[in-house]
Amino acid sequence: METLDSARFSKAEQVPLRTLIDELLQEQQSLSAVERFSQRHAGDIIPAQQKYYRDLIPLSTPGPGEQYAFQVNLDICTGCKACVSGCHSLNGLDEGESWRQVGLLVGSEESEPYQQTVTAACHHCVEPACMHGCPVAAYDKDFSTGIVRHLDDQCIGCQYCVLKCPYDVPKYHAKKGIVRKCDMCQSRLKVGEAPACVQACPTQAIQITIVKSDEIRLASRPAQQMIAGAFDSSYTQPTTRYHSRKSVPGKIRPADAYQLRLEPAHYPLVFMLVLTQLSVGLFAVQIVNSFCSLSGNGAGMTLLALAAALLGVISSTLHLGRPLGAWRAFLGLRRSWLSREILIFGAYVPAAIFYTALQCLPEFIMPMRSSVTWVLIVSLLVFGFSGVFSSVMIYADTQREFWRLSTTTWKFFGTTLILGAAAAALFSPSLLWVGVVIVLLPIKLTLECDIFRHLQDEGTTSLSHTARILQGTLGRLVMLRFGLAALGLGSLGMEMFSGDSLILRGFAFICLLCGEWLERVYFFRAVKAPRMPGMAGN
Amino acid sequence: MKLQVEKVLRQFDGPLTQDLVLEPGKFGLGHIPAKCQPDSTTTTTCGFCSTGCGLTVHLKNGEAINLTPSSHYPVNLGMACPKGWEALTPLAGPDRATTPLWKDIEGVRHSLTWEAAMKTFTSKFKGIQAKYGPESVAFLSTGQIVTEEMAFLGALTKFGMGLIHGDGNTRQCMATAATAYKESFGYDAPPFTYQDFEESDVLVFIGANPCIAHPIMWQRVSRNPHCPEIVVIDPRKTETAMAATQHYAIRPKSDLVLLYGLANRLIENQWIDRGYIAGHTRGYEGFVDHVSSFDSARIVAECDISADDLERLARTIHEGRRVSFWWTMGVNQSHEGTRVAQAIINLALMTGNMGRPGTGANSITGQCNAMGSRLFSNTTNLFGGRDFRNPEHRQVVAHRLGIGVERVPDRNSSAYDQIIEGIDQGKIKGLWIIATNTAHSWIDQNRLNRILDKLEFLVVQDMYHSTETASRADLILPAAGWGEKEGTFINSERRIGLTKKIARAPGQALSDFSIFKLVAEYWGVGCMFREWDSPEAVFQIIKRLSIGQPCDLSGIANYQMLDDCGGVQWPFPSGSQTLATHRRLFEDGRYYHADGRARFVYEQPRSSGEMVCSEYPFLLLTGRGSSAQWHTESRTGKSDILNKLCPTQLWIEINPADAIRLGIQSGQRVRVRSRRGELLGVAHITPTIAAGQVFIPMHYVMTNRLTYAEVDPYSRQPSYKNGAVRVEKAED
The missing domain is CATH 3.30.70.20 (Alpha-Beta Plaits)
Known part of the structure; x- marks a missing residue:
């Protein structure tokens, strides 16, 4: 779009100048350095450097x-x-x-x-x-x-x-x-x-x-x-x-020691960790529930636990840049906790599917049903808990302090038990599982708060780094996490008095699930990743 | 069998692996990536700084696909700094100007044809000249374009368009050295060759940080086989100070006092070269008198240096057999920089450290073609380092160009700061800015921008439409950049190097040369410039203009010769026999004053215009931030690799003691205020900066909001290192 009217200028004046512009534009696009200057070293094989x-x-x-x-x-x-x-x-x-x-x-x-x-x-x-x-x-x-x-x-x-x-x-x-x-x-x-x-x-x-x-x-x-x-x-x-x-x-x-650097959130892993832990916890609770002959919809529990396991596994593949090569994951078994986790959850899922099928189809007649059920129960528990344990080890093995073995263990197993119990409460009128959550969740939250002790650390330790991120940049996220947990806890508290309200239990479960997700988001984001000295202001 | 299984299980090869495979390259390149193997190579000169490194460009079908530092080029010996390695990347910037752009009254930009742009250019500028007189249009040029383009611009504006005032951004970097040399040696003649870095046994760096600003010159220092004493005089513990054997962190702006005191110590100890002084200089007696009042007690009191250190420094200079003195912006950008530079020159003269290998009073230049601008831009001096006021000089130039002598103005141009003042006073109404980013780089930026708003017409000719200056322009002319055109640069050691066209300019961008050609035609003076047909044709004109001047380069046959020789240093008059790779000046002890003698030039030190006070208790130092950043970063900011190598946030160096007092921790946001403006940055707490001082890199657009507008009265170079500021913790 031109604001100047080129027609104002007479044709006679334009012609030669236009030619010059075209000529210059054309010349600008021609590259002649190779033809104009002698070529040197063309045949040199030995590097000049x-x-x-x-x-x-x-x-x-x-x-x-x-x-x-x-x-x-x-x-x-x-x-x-x-x-x-x-x-x-x-x-x-x-x-x-x-x-x-x-x-x-x-x-x-x-x-x-x-x-x-x-x-x-x-x-x-x-x-x-x-x-x-x-x-x-x-x-x-x-x-x-x-x-x-x-x-x-x-x-x-x-x-x-x-x-x-x-x-x-x-x-x-x-x-x-x-x-x-x-x-x-x-x-x-x-x-x-x-x-x-x-x-x-x-x-x-x-x-x-x-x-x-x-x-x-x-x-x-x-x-x-x-x-x-x-x-x-x-x-x-x-x-x-x-x-x-x-x-x-x-x-x-x-020079960058003071820099508060946020690490990637790895959302597929956030979902995968919380969902697989929910699944393992819920299966475990369902097994205990039926073992103790407590009332409740066992099939419902297993269906939810299976759904969580499947979603978790699917989510984990979204994390991979090239998921098609994941079949080779057994190659690292000797040293890699990730390899172990992949294989263990790989075995967990079929066990979960068969166990859920048996729970949902009580009328289905098959030979040795009870022994098969027993084998499946043992497999589920072994694969489930060792799967969660290998998840723990994946992070503990990185030597990052915020992810050290003790902390990650109670975090991941805490999530397993709390979400398992909270989900079970949806299917069982018993107040036992509500009670378990009411007891465990405050303990986990207290342990989570422990990180803020490091705000008082001398100098810049990696845990004080994490604590400062959690207090500063990610402060809102942390507030939301604790807010949701409190809301869930409050709902379950009311439930203890009001009796059997699925709405309260459902609300509490969603609050707790989201709370755990948020906890896992900052588990990734706030960790201090060791690296070589960096520059100031980057 | 096992191997078969292993093959299936582990893919040692495949498309992703192949992506990074290296293959033996030809052309002496060694292994290079298989995906970018060249079919030919050619050497060119880098277009960032004044080091003037040779770069081997890898070409495919005539177009650049990669580059490596030239192993054979005598300047850089196979090395380059990060900017050189990344020289091609900025050409692909997404904000390249690809058509002329016109800003309408609402501030909306429209693209124009070149024809419309040229008509606008001429009608607007001619209109302003008709209304306010020929002097009401001025230009600001650059040290970044080739000499041929500078010469064309200088001739076109002054001889063709009738302009009087035009200056370059070299005013911001080299004017002080040029002025100092002119007065001391009789001509603007840096005497050294880079080989001197390798041949000294004592190197004294004053206000220079070559490790960061000129890494390839530092490479030459690191090759010095004589285990040299390396002395650094700099308020900051810079990278160079870290690498030195002696560092004197003197009080900022006390350099002139220190240098006079040092001269005094040398005189009192009889550590001078009487023969050299008697044979080759004038004004020594007066100088002795002048420095007599600069006794040790005064130096100790004014410079923050102990008497022992002063003595050690004097002794180091005395004991060195080949002492070289080097300075850069710490000296040049000062309110009394010319005298400081001359105080350095005086030291070299009185100790006889001139004209021999490894000696000299040596100014390291800034931009790739600062020297070209000093000699051939026809701005504040007439072609070839001549004087507009001298009728004989005007006659010679007019004669050699075949133009009427009345076309040559009889007065020198105003300097950069005077052009800005001219705009403020309403004397200059039209401004043409070429390849420089005034709105970022000039001192006291807030005031500058208010002044630029007074212009009736601002034309900016640049590679990018996005620079701070281009965004203020009424008309943007899209220019081809380094690598998209040819011509010559003159580096710090007076080496004329060839730069070639190895990439296509985007859209309708034209080389500055072609733009000047168009302007000449549309202005109606095309017939004056028929001979100025191509850069190489203009090179021949430049040769002619140089004859009889110290910078005579008429012996260089053509571009091919420059290419073959790895550049040629001036002087190289026709008939020159030897073509040594490294040549220094004044080997015969004859200087360019009529009597052949160098002058001792000196003056009483003055305090700078703005001193720290209780309200603004910190002294602001500015300078280069990292080797990956170039000036206003319009180019280096386009490379992801270079961006990785420098802080992404404006950072402010603060001494730990000050930081504790102010309650500031590293990484916290800090507000810095001067009487002229303020900025926000991130604190970098380091004892490398002294208490009471802060350092802010010059590459961030906000920095010059703070700087104090003061210039050296002789060189008119701005003093970028003397603003008083206040520092406080910023609320989040």
């Missing part, structure tokens, strides 16, 4: 008990961050993607003025947590080089390695539905070329060396860390070595 990096990579390959490792000379790393860009460009990564990251360490109040840039990529650990956590064996620690390689085509996008790695190395690529990470440019190393970051460092601060695995093991005693701000090395035994001859002030911290 080799003269700069020749001394930065080992001459030999690692021997038995040895592996490649990054070595960073902190004294000559001056914060230019070219390693990050170099990795991105030389590896053809997607926009914004790089296997290197750069952070900053700064001095504290009492120290001399101090700052130090810290560059980090994958540490190609001796005991890679990513690999041990992977349910489908999509990680491979190369036997001869020690490089921890990610098999992109094997990955199902469960992102458990992202939770497992304490250095924030594996990065989820949502578009491709998989995780990708640094492979130390193994194809370059194989032919005597330096990895991209080594090639790109203007001051030659990054080097590849050969290290002895035993020495790394020895250097990775509990409470040792690669560098200030890094996670306890004993967990994964990282191989990167940071060297400095400078005196470092006693108290230094990552």
Whole structure:
């Protein structure tokens, strides 16, 4: 849309000038650098950069008990961050993607003025947590080089390695539905070329060396860390070595230590955890209910419990970037709690289906019905509770403090019992299950409040980090969670006096279910994920 | 069998794996991604900073698909900073201007044809000139376009359109160094070559943070085999100060006093080179007299440095056999920057640290073509570093361009700040801004924006329609950017480097060169510029203009020669025999003053215009935030990788002692107020900044709301590092 009337200008005036505009526009689109200037190095096979990096990579390959490792000379790393860009460009990564990251360490109040840039990529650990956590064996620690390689085509996008790695190395690529990470440019190393970051460092601060695995093991005693701000090395035994001859002030911290960072909510997992726990709890209560010959609609209970199990499992597949590869989940059984959880719930669901069918069809005649029922009851309880336990272990195994074993255990089993009892109360006029909820829920809520004790922590502990998020950014969510729980509790309290009101019980159940969901949302969002030192203001 | 099972169970290969497979590249590139293997490569010069790195562009069908730093280029030796690596990314920005844009009375933008845009441009500007006189239209240019375009703009506006006033954003970075050199050496001539970084045994960095601002120059320092003493004089413990062997965190703005005191110590200790002073300088006696009052006691009192440290510093300079002095914006952006730069030059002269390898008083430049702008933009000085006021100079230029001498104005242009004042006073009504982001980068931004609103017509010529300045424009002319056009840049070490067209400009964007060509035609002066047909044709004109000047580059045959040689440093007069890769000036001790001697220039230090007080108790320092950010970030902000490498929020460095007093913790929101404006940011508490000072990076648009509008009286360069501010915790 033009506001100027070009017709105002005479035709005669326009013609030659129009031609000039067209000519210039056309010229702008022509590219002639190749024709105009001589071509050099066209046939060069030997990399021109080799003269700069020749001394930065080992001459030999690692021997038995040895592996490649990054070595960073902190004294000559001056914060230019070219390693990050170099990795991105030389590896053809997607926009914004790089296997290197750069952070900053700064001095504290009492120290001399101090700052130090810290560059980090994958540490190609001796005991890679990513690999041990992977349910489908999509990680491979190369036997001869020690490089921890990610098999992109094997990955199902469960992102458990992202939770497992304490250095924030594996990065989820949502578009491709998989995780990708640094492979130390193994194809370059194989032919005597330096990895991209080594090639790109203007001051030659990054080097590849050969290290002895035993020495790394020895250097990775509990409470040792690669560098200030890094996670306890004993967990994964990282191989990167940071060297400095400078005196470092006693108290230094990552520049982002105060940053309250929210982690992803992983909603499919939130739903999956709460629903599977509801299912296990409800089946258990139903079994106890019938075992104690209490009144109630047992079939109804089993149907709801089965529905929860199915929804939970379906929800969990929505979490996967490439669910079709999930059949390989048994490959990680030896080390991965996720693999175990998948297999256990995989067995739980058919048991639940058969048990529910038997409960719903009391007239159905089949041989050995009672023994089959017994087998199913035992399977349901064993698979159910061990399934919940493996859920607990998945998170406890990440070494994140907010997810430690004790806390996660009472949270997950608390949800199991509370929601199981609350759901059972919908089908049984007995006040026993209402009473169970009234007793258990306040205990769980009290335990949940315990985190706020850490607001008083000295310095920045990871639990105080979580507590501050729960008090600040996620304050409303936490209020809602406790509000819903109180509402549910209040309804059940009234129910104790008023008798058998399905509306009150139903309302209470929905409040409690939503409350548990919210609790699980901030279970994910408020956890402090360990990572290498980051930058200020990011 | 086992292998078969393993194959089914574990996919070591497949489409996702293939996506990242590396294959041996040709062209000496080593392994590069299989999905972007080039069919040819070509070298170009980076278009961000003045280092002037060579980049090997990977081409497919003539178009750039990737790049790597050039292994063979004499400047960067196979390395680049993150900006260089990402140089192609900003070209694909979603906010590229693709057609001329016209803003109507309601502020709604409409696209125009180039023809309509040119008619508007000429009719509006000619109308203003007819009404208010030829001087009522001015332009603000840049250090980011190629020399050929600068020359064309300078000739077109001053000789063709009758404009008097035009300046560049190089006023914000290099004017001080240029002025200081001109007075001291007789010509704006940075004497060094990058090789000097490797050949010094003492390097003194004053107000410079090359680790972050010029990482590839720091690369050269790190290659120095002489275990050099590295001295950093800077109020902040910067990355460079961390890497130094000596750091003097002096009180901000006490640099001139310190340098005079240092000269005094050298004189009193007889640590001077009498032979050099006698043979190659003038004004030394007066200088000795001048610095005599700068005794140690005064330095200790005024600079926050101990007498021992002062002595150690003097001794370091004395004991160095090859001492080089380097400065950047800490000196240039100061209310008395010219004298500070000259105080550095004086130190080099009196100790005889000039003209030999590893020596020199060396100004590290800012933008990729700051030097091109200083020599050939025809703005505040006439082509080739000449003087508009000098009739002989006007005659020479007119003769070499084949134009009437009456077309050459007989006075110098107003400087940037005077053009802004001119707008405020109603003398300038029309402004043409080319490839710079005034509304972001100029001091005292709130006032600046009020002044820009007074313009009757503002034209902004830029790659992006979204810059703070472009969004104020009445007319936007869409420009092709670096990589979409060709020409030359002149870097910090006087190296003329070639930059090539390796990408297609989006839509109807045209190179600045073509836009100037169009303006010439539509303004009706096209016939004056028939010879100015292509960038390379203009390069030949520039060669002609340089003859007889110290910057003579007439020996460079053509672009092909620049390409073959990895750039050529000036001077390179025709007939030059040697083509050494690294050349420095003044090896013969002859300076450009008529008598061949350098001058000692000095003056009494003055306090800056705004001092801290009880209401505004903090001194605001501004500067580069990270190596991934370039100036107003109109380009670097387009790269996700670069964005990852710098803080996403405006952050404010505060000393822990101040933070405790104010009850501020790292990561908390903080309000900073000056007499001129205020901003909100996030506190970054670090002892690298001294108590009583705060540091805010210049890349955030809010920063210049705070800065105090004061310029050096000689260079007219703004002092970006002396506002008084108040800091307080912001309520959430």
